[in-house]
Amino acid sequence: MTYARLSVWRFKKGQRQIGLKALSDDYLPKIKSMKGYRGHLHLIDEKDSDTMVLVTMCDEEDETLNLKKELFNKVTKELEEYFQITPDITTYKIKSAELLRE
Structure with a gap:
């Protein structure tokens, strides 16, 4: 079974770019190197420039999920000065998925 962890990040006004850079430079490379990694999506809300x-x-x-939680907690602690609120995180089982490239 494959799982998806969805996290919603709400940054203080004008701080999203700093958060994006930190996540892209630090968090994602560590996640990608973990056993069991299957991919990620990075979604930007065009109407809400801070989310x-x-x-x-x-x-x-379970070990991979727990390591990701530990890493997530570390990253949120490092970036907390940029947040409006602490990021929401929810884990889901993936029933099906398809991503088409043009």
């Missing part, structure tokens, strides 16, 4: 959504996908290994 973004990150979806990471991994195999069901």
Whole structure:
């Protein structure tokens, strides 16, 4: 079974770019190197310039999920000065998925 972890990041006014850079430079490379990593989506809300959504996908290994939680907690602690609120995080089982490239 594959899981998706969805996190919603709400930054203080004008701070999203700093958060995006930190996530792209630090958090995502570590997630990608973890056993069981299956991919990610980085979603930007064009109407709300201070919000973004990150979806990471991994195999069901509890250890991998727990390591991601630990890393997530570390990153949110490092970036908390840029947040409006602490990011929301929810884990889902992926029933099906398809991504087409043109």
